[in-house]
Amino acid sequence: MDNIDGRLQTEDSQTVPAAPRAKSRAWLKKLGDFWTLGILVIILAVFGILQPSFLSVSNWFNTTTYMTETLLLAIGETYVIITAGIDLSVGAVEGLAGIVAALVMVALEPHGATFAMIGGTLAGMLTGVLFGLLNGLVITAMKVTPFIVTLGTMGIATGLTFILSGGTDVVNLPNQLSNIGNATVLGVFSFPTFVTVLCLIAAGIMLYQTRFGRYVYAIGSNAEAARRAGIPVNRNLIKVYTLSGAIAALSGILLLTRFATGSPLTGTNDELNAIAAVVIGGTSLFGGRGTIVGTLIGAAIISVLITGLVILSVQPYWQTVAIGVIIIIAVWIDQFRHRMA
Amino acid sequence: MEPVLQAKGIQKYYGSVCAIEHIDFEIYPGEVVALLGxxxxxxxxxxxxLSGVVKQNHGQILIDGKPVQFASxxxxxxxxVETVYQDLALAPDLDVTANIFLGREILRGGLLGRLGFLDKREMRGQVAGRLDQLKVSIKSVAQIVSELSGGQRQAVSIVRAASWGRKLVIMDEPTAALGVEESAKVLDLIxxxxxxxxxxxxxxxxxPYAFDVADRIVVLRLGRSVADLRAxxxxxxxxxxxxxxSKTVDRIAELQGHRG
Structure with missing residues (x-):
């Protein structure tokens, strides 16, 4: 019973500093919700002042289309990171799926362009799904950490991309492909942007409104609690990684429609931008927290920054420097918030 | 009256180590039993x-008089049979409602339901009702669990267990991590x-907590149920x-043995 006395003491020492801590916590929470949007506005304003053409319609198309590359990967990555995992393979899978789709299209073209494009798209998507499935299965069944597994599949996918393409661009794709890729939808979106917006909305609704989305958060927040609550944790993790692989493949195929060429270099380092977008968007690397809207803002910041630097004719090598700095700051803020919570 | 749950001659070995030699236990409807040792x-x-995490080597568990086996x-x-674990099996980033319905979400009707859409309003309503019934004061059913105090979190765990435990709610040291005031609240909740x-x-x-809430006190010692006392x-x-x-069944038996 002497432990009652012990508890009394700990009780006292815990309650005293609670009030000021709660205050700063609430303040940090507000900051966490809005600081990224504020930064986006500031970046837009700075570029707009330095170079007024930055805010032009044509640059809207450029920026949003460029953004789809990062954003699509980042959507899948958001799910993965909310489960407290990471998917380093998205960029490589994007590239591989693009090459597979391109090779199948070239092979099928004699049977008709439409048939070739559909066949290539399916083959590309299948590639992404298989890689995602592989990631998920190895992570859950073999209990290897996501970082290592996806680092491995990143290498595998990159290697296969070069093996299949022979290290050169895949050309002679159906002409209609670039018609689709460069079409304008609803007057304001390029075709890749439009597809990305649809994915964004679907992913957001699925995350906030469905049981699957709820389980994604639960697993990232406390996997053991999820397991004890009877949630099939492994099956849901496999779904998440498969989704990430599929969406990476979609991104690779959309790139194909834009350039009508399959480049083996596609997707290189894209996972960095995607992870940066997710983390800037407030999704916690510790899992359990994150939003699709945040990821949208994160991807917008990165894309605006990069296209802005291009417009200002800054040497392109500075782009990755800028992203690197942003990643570190965003993760630092994430850790800070996590400690406060 | 029939016990709602009964355990007869439970024995458990881990390899050659005997964790439980012989436990008999029963609990009746509406009863609070404290397990001490x-x-x-x-x-x-x-x-x-009892909560299905490990399987006994010998002995039987009966619910409403019928033998049952818990594989998981x-x-x-x-x-x-619901368990409130000592280490609070809650998802801290989810809100109160999501935690209470974790793994048992209510879906919407019709096509949306089949697509897995949650009926958040229905769940919130039910949770509000349960918190009310059990007189738990939490600001909002949409509050994130990590923002709650230790006592409030324990209350959420208990409300969850009580919501689904038709036969038995097991609480493993629910006051272990709590201060005196919060412990008192948990006892009220029990x-x-x-x-x-x-x-x-x-x-x-x-x-004192056992005496405060329990109708009966069952004492375990060295893997045996040695006493079953009315509080x-x-x-x-x-x-x-x-x-x-210092008081044992064995010693009495021993003494009797010596005498005879």
């Missing part, structure tokens, strides 16, 4: 068996759960003697 007495192993914690829960007719098996180290017919002294082994 020193470290290593077999309390943890016993509740793990999920199965125990399907039979209406009384509320009891008032709703749900049997509670409370594992605790704190004797109003015993006192701290006697219970401590049973726990420490």
């Amino acid at each position: 020193d470290n290593g007495a077999g309390k943890s192993t016993f509740i793990k068996i 914690p999920m199965e125990a829960r399907r039979f209406g 009384k509320q759960v009891k008032a709703r007719g749900i049997p509670v098996l409370l594992v605790t180290h704190t004797l 109003d017919e015993t006192d701290t002294n006697e219970v401590v003697q049973w726990i420490t082994g």
Whole structure:
């Protein structure tokens, strides 16, 4: 019973500093919700002042289309990171799926362009799904950490991309492909942007409104609690990684429609931008927290920054420097918030 | 009256180590039973068996008089046995409602439901009702669990268990991480759960808490159930003697053996 006395003491020492801590916590929470949007506005304003053409319609198309590359990967990555995992393979899978789709299209073209494009798209998507499935299965069944597994599949996918393409661009794709890729939808979106917006909305609704989305958060927040609550944790993790692989493949195929060429270099380092977008968007690397809207803002910041630097004719090598700095700051803020919570 | 849950001659070995030698236990509708015992007495192993986490080597568990086997914690829960774990099995980033319905989400009707859409409003309404019934004061059913105090979190765990535990709610040291004031609230909550007719098996180290809420006190010692006492017919002294082994069944038997 002497432990009652012990508890009394700990009780006292815990309650005293609670009030000021709660205050700063609430303040940090507000900051966490809005600081990224504020930064986006500031970046837009700075570029707009330095170079007024930055805010032009044509640059809207450029920026949003460029953004789809990062954003699509980042959507899948958001799910993965909310489960407290990471998917380093998205960029490589994007590239591989693009090459597979391109090779199948070239092979099928004699049977008709439409048939070739559909066949290539399916083959590309299948590639992404298989890689995602592989990631998920190895992570859950073999209990290897996501970082290592996806680092491995990143290498595998990159290697296969070069093996299949022979290290050169895949050309002679159906002409209609670039018609689709460069079409304008609803007057304001390029075709890749439009597809990305649809994915964004679907992913957001699925995350906030469905049981699957709820389980994604639960697993990232406390996997053991999820397991004890009877949630099939492994099956849901496999779904998440498969989704990430599929969406990476979609991104690779959309790139194909834009350039009508399959480049083996596609997707290189894209996972960095995607992870940066997710983390800037407030999704916690510790899992359990994150939003699709945040990821949208994160991807917008990165894309605006990069296209802005291009417009200002800054040497392109500075782009990755800028992203690197942003990643570190965003993760630092994430850790800070996590400690406060 | 028939016991709602009964355990007969439970025995559990881990390899050659005997964790439980022989436990008999029963609990009746609307009863709170405190399970007491020193470290290593077999309390943890016993509740793990009751909640389906481990399987006994010998002995039988009966629910409403019918023998049951729990192959997993999920199965125990399907039979209406819920456990409040010591380490708070809550998802801190989810809100109160999401935690109480974790793994048992209510879906919307029609096509949306088949697509897995949650009926958040229905769940929030039900949780608000349950918090009300059990007199738990939490600002909002949409509050994130990590923003709650330790006592409030424990209350969420207990409300969750009481919501689904038709037959038995097991609580493993629910006050272990709490201060005195919050512990008192948890004890009040246990009384509320009891008032709703749900049997509670409370594992605790704190004797006054046991006497405060329990109808009956069962003492384990060295893997055996050694005493089954009505809380109003015993006192701290006697219970401590049973726990420490200065009062034992064996010794009485021994003495009788010597005499005979």
